[in-house]
Amino acid sequence: xxxxxxxxxxxxxDLLTEYRTKDVLTSMLLFGLLVILMFNFAFxxxxxxxxxxxxxxxxxxxxxxxxxxxNRSFSGEKENDALEGLMLSPVNWSSIYxxxxxxxxxxxxxxxxxxxxxxxLLFNYGIxxxxxxxxxxxxxxxxxxxSVGTLLAAVSANTxxxxxxxxxxxxxxxxxxxxxxxxxxxxxxxxxxxxxVMFFWMQVLAAYDIIFVTLPLMTFDYVLEK
Amino acid sequence: MAGFHKGLGxxxxxxxxxxxxxxxxxxxxxxxxxxxxxxxxFHVASAWVGFLAIYLVCFCSLRFLRKRDQQWDIRAASAAExxxxxxxxxxxxxxxxxxxxxxxxxxxxxxxxxxxxxxLIYMGYLMLRRLVESPEQRARLxxxxxxxxxxxxxxxxxxxxxxxxxxxxxxxxGGEDSGLHPDMWLALSVTLLAFALxxxxxxxxxxxxERSRESVESLRRTxxxxxxxxx
Numbered sequence: 001x002x003x004x005x006x007x008x009x010x011x012x013x014d015l016l017t018e019y020r021t022k023d024v025l026t027s028m029l030l031f032g033l034l035v036i037l038m039f040n041f042a043f044x045x046x047x048x049x050x051x052x053x054x055x056x057x058x059x060x061x062x063x064x065x066x067x068x069x070x071n072r073s074f075s076g077e078k079e080n081d082a083l084e085g086l087m088l089s090p091v092n093w094s095s096i097y098x099x100x101x102x103x104x105x106x107x108x109x110x111x112x113x114x115x116x117x118x119x120x121l122l123f124n125y126g127i128x129x130x131x132x133x134x135x136x137x138x139x140x141x142x143x144x145x146x147s148v149g150t151l152l153a154a155v156s157a158n159t160x161x162x163x164x165x166x167x168x169x170x171x172x173x174x175x176x177x178x179x180x181x182x183x184x185x186x187x188x189x190x191x192x193x194x195x196x197v198m199f200f201w202m203q204v205l206a207a208y209d210i211i212f213v214t215l216p217l218m219t220f221d222y223v224l225e226k
Numbered sequence: 227m228a229g230f231h232k233g234l235g236x237x238x239x240x241x242x243x244x245x246x247x248x249x250x251x252x253x254x255x256x257x258x259x260x261x262x263x264x265x266x267x268f269h270v271a272s273a274w275v276g277f278l279a280i281y282l283v284c285f286c287s288l289r290f291l292r293k294r295d296q297q298w299d300i301r302a303a304s305a306a307e308x309x310x311x312x313x314x315x316x317x318x319x320x321x322x323x324x325x326x327x328x329x330x331x332x333x334x335x336x337x338x339x340x341x342x343x344x345x346l347i348y349m350g351y352l353m354l355r356r357l358v359e360s361p362e363q364r365a366r367l368x369x370x371x372x373x374x375x376x377x378x379x380x381x382x383x384x385x386x387x388x389x390x391x392x393x394x395x396x397x398x399x400g401g402e403d404s405g406l407h408p409d410m411w412l413a414l415s416v417t418l419l420a421f422a423l424x425x426x427x428x429x430x431x432x433x434x435x436e437r438s439r440e441s442v443e444s445l446r447r448t449x450x451x452x453x454x455x456x457x
Contacts, residue, residue, distance in 0.1 A: 148374070151370075151374075152371075152374075155354070155367050155370060156354075158358060158363060158367060159358050160357045160359070161357055165353070168346075168350045168353060169350045169354065171346075172346040172347045172350060172378070173374055173375070173378050175343050175378075175382060176378070176381050176382055179385055180385065208381060211377065211381065215373070215377060219370045219373060219374075222291055222366050222370050223366070223367060223370055225366065
């Protein structure tokens with residue numbers, strides 16, 4: 001019980017910081033919009049091309065915006081040695097990880113929901129009939145991405161050039177997520193929807209999530225320790 | 227230690243010569259692909275060594291996290307460097323073989339992608355090591371990353387298997403019609419042995435190099451201290 005209340009405290013702290021500054025969400029959303037804008041001018045897609053490239057583009061936007069947001073989650077704590085303070089406070093270090101991971105997950109999901117709506121609006125991309133499955137796929141994909149990303153954000157915050165280090169480490173590691181989430185999204189929005197394909201890739205995502213939520217919990221202590 | 231190096235190096239050299247003999251003289255020329263198929267032996271051997279190296283890195287990293295002995299960190303780092311070299315060999319020899327046989331240099335097929343991703347993981351690991359200042363922290367952080375790398379290599383491998391492949395179905399330990407000519411098997415085994423010996427030789431040399439670098443560094447510090455005292 002104590003573990004969960006500590007986790008909730010860390011989560012609330014991050015949410016409150018974000019509520020007061022609005023740094024992470026604003027930058028993720030603006031960046032997402034920029035990617036969509038560039039996509040439009042780079043390809044000038046018609047509705048048929050949007051069907052083909054939509055899922056891939058959507059996830060490229062999510063991933064890049066997410067990289068931007070997760071970079072902040074530990075580099076922000078480096079200012080004024082806030083991380084030292086967290087480590088000295090009487091909490092289990094795993095709950096620091098879990099709290100921060102959940103905060104990242106929430107920020108990412110919120111940004112993704114807004115970007116998805118804008119994407120559907122701007123490109124006349126019909127998502128509403130299949131929105132429930134899309135939400136499930138997005139949750140599974142984002143969970144894997146956020147759990148590995150939060151751990152690696154803690155690693156890269158300790159390096160010179162941490163903004164570069166995070167993508168270099170994270171993208172190869174979440175490649176299975178990107179692969180399966182794009183294929184699941186494409187199967188979901190295909191005309192007609194290909195449900196068996198979608199379920200298959202959702203299972204792969206779930207398996208990845210199980211492995212890569214456990215592994216950071218086991219290794220996070222080694223990252224923090226001084 | 228130096229004698230051990232020389233012995234291992236000599237052994238690798240002998241094995242390499244035996245491998246060349248087995249590849250170019252003993253093993254038959256493949257019927258459809260012709261002489262270019264000889265790349266196969268180096269290509270496959272470097273892939274196996276490159277892939278196994280990530281698990282060696284992971285093993286050494288786990289030992290480091292348990293024992294907190296900097297020697298294990300040096301072993302992990304050196305294994306990663308040499309593993310990356312072997313994987314690069316594999317990635318370079320692949321296209322040279324693919325161009326005449328498939329007609330293309332590269333395709334986003336399962337095994338190519340897997341190897342490419344693993345190569346990127348090696349690069350990330352090695353880059354991380356350069357960007358962390360304190361040796362103790364560098365060892366810890368890179369150890370954690372290597373564990374993720376090793377687990378991920380396995381996941382990518384499986385995910386890609388379900389995805390698509392242009393490579394032949396597994397020739398070794400595959401279906402009923404699969405299999406190699408016995409002499410080809412011999413050539414492959416000898417090449418594999420040669421590459422493994424070369425790997426261990428380079429690994430040992432890398433570890434010793436890193437140790438010398440460290441002792442030079444500490445000598446330099448001592449010398450500076452003495453100089454300051456003299457002044």
